[in-house]
Amino acid sequence: MVTIKETLNEACEEYFLPGNSCCAGCGLEIALRWAMKALGPKTALVTPASCLNVVIGLWPKTAPNFPFINMAFAAGASAATGVDAAFKAKAYRFPNQGWDKMTTLVFAGDGGTTDIGIQALSGAAERNSNILYVCYDNEAYMNTGIQRSSSTPHSAITTTTPFGKQRYKKNLPRIMEAHEIPYIATCSVSEPLDLYEKFKKAKDIEGCKYIHILAPCPPGWGYGAEDTIEMARLAIKSGLWILYEVENGVKTISKASKKYVDPSKRIPLIEYLSKQKRFRTVSEQQLIKLQEGIDKSWKVILSEIEAQEK
């Protein structure tokens, strides 16, 4: 466990520079800044089509000061697999130059991860490609103007679900668990220290790592730019977003979510939903169902942890 002081001393370097064109209060920006602080400059990033492709700045200007590849929408994980293979091939020809120490990072949106990119991601995970795949989840296709993705939660209004989405959010970390990769974690931009630590850990693991970050988006969710951290916090406090890790198949609840193992500590879901315009049409009946869904997912996760302790 790192302390705040240690982290701040270590993490003063910026790799995603100011002057980028993220909206004010962008969750993605916070996620990438902190991820890069943990990973450091020996990182090559691949990002499939997404907000990130645009916010880095228009050619010839660019905000990231580390090697960065913009990629086709479906090809985040596969292109990264190739980059890692090249680093391995280079390490063979040029030993002791540190090519084997490079981190190959994918930073993809929820659309690039849970929809069009899922085949390539599943392939990379099954092969246990040595990549760190990150999904920054803003729960819709923001770059193209807020359309639903399979990661959009039930009842959320998007431009393609004008009366609220009628299906549930795809649980990608769970799908990744089915691939038996060495490391899976969930993160939130409201818990940068937790995020920092998880990235530090993932960096040193050989094989396929998957980190899913809840990254609220002011224009997409319909709240003020100053409330991004608050939104991410409410998601944790309500128990809707659970921070956990799965290391070699062993699941643990992270510190920030531990408190909410106890249902009485969780705030009612409505406190989270009511602060976002995208949920303005959620019905009372549906709200009850969604609230029950939270209890159910906690039960599942806790029973799994209990089973592995036996």
Place this chain on the structure above:
Amino acid sequence: MISKTNNIIQKRETKIIKGNVAAAYAAKSARVQMISAYPITPQTTVVEKLSEFVDGGEMPGTQYIKVESEHSVMASVIGASIAGTRTFTATSGQGLFYMNEMIHWAAGTRLPIVTAIASRGAAPPWNIWADFSDVINARDTGWMSAFCATHQEIYDEILMSYKVCEDYDVLLPKFVAYGGFILSHTSKPVIIEDQDLVDQYLPPLPDEKGWPQIFLDPERPMMHGNLIMPSGFYSEFRMKIQDTLMKTKDKIKIASKEFEKTFGRSYGNGLIEEFNMDDADVGIIIYGDLALQMEQAVEELREEGYKVGMVKLRHYRPFPTEDIRKIAKKVEVLGVMDRATAFGSPTGGPVSGDVLSCLYDTGITTKVLPMMAGIGGREVTLVQQKEELKTLIKIKETGELPNNLIHGTLWDGILEVK
């Protein structure tokens, strides 16, 4: 020159192998550092042979990724090429269609990727036999494309392709296509060259810095492919691809000459290969394996006293415009045989359409007959090919076109349909 990383050094050796295996040997001789592939008939034995090489320790240091789709094949090859390694893959028909988005990406990034294509017809209905519609479908992407007529040519053309693609003034990808089954699955003697000679012929593998303008290096952080406004250099990047491809015609010729000097085998001027064209008054342009049998048809008609000749089109992109004009000038009638479709185009055949457009406003009055044969692997016999030549001779003699053309094109060997 390349430092010797192989402990198993290839000596010059003739092997009786399938066309696909010749492609795999070429990748091995070129010491490719990264391979990614997905199986598809009739390319599969390339993938299998390379697995044998890599897993059997014959290509030390080479990374072979068996990905889950062709889209991922090309994406991973692109990733590895950006990071500065020599890469190889192979596919066919549907696989090439499935990678289409990434095909554009490879050329747009200016990467020297070489890809073997065991060409097959497009579905539906399913078809797995020789037809170049697959590689032709990728013609406007910025990739170069070459056709092979023999097993040896597959091996040789792949080596020549690395030389051309990795030229710092070129840095563009290339397809090396050959007819599915006809070449991919039949066996013929192929000379596998001495590793030392191949190392001498090819440019050195990229060093730790990667390609000169494209690299992935923490010491020199580079942004690849970010959004560019219409007022930015997008048009210029595109113009440069066309400009480079046009200039690459000379590079292809030089690579072909040097190949002859090093290994003793030649393929015309690299772009086209003429056969009995010098005193011919009737000629045919043809590509891929059909060209091999056409040589025999030409020889036999020559024995009968007809002055016929043949031109093997070796490169489709860049298109050998100047050479085509020269050969068109030599003859009165020129047939252009396509084993690929370009639906809705002026002739229905891709190469015949390009040949016609080359002749515009040149004062060349040669009669051109667009022709089609062998679509979807339909057999084309020697007798048939002689008849094709005779049709051209008859046009020369009578000045009249055959009366069985379909929208101006002769579809040879087509069954009767209602």
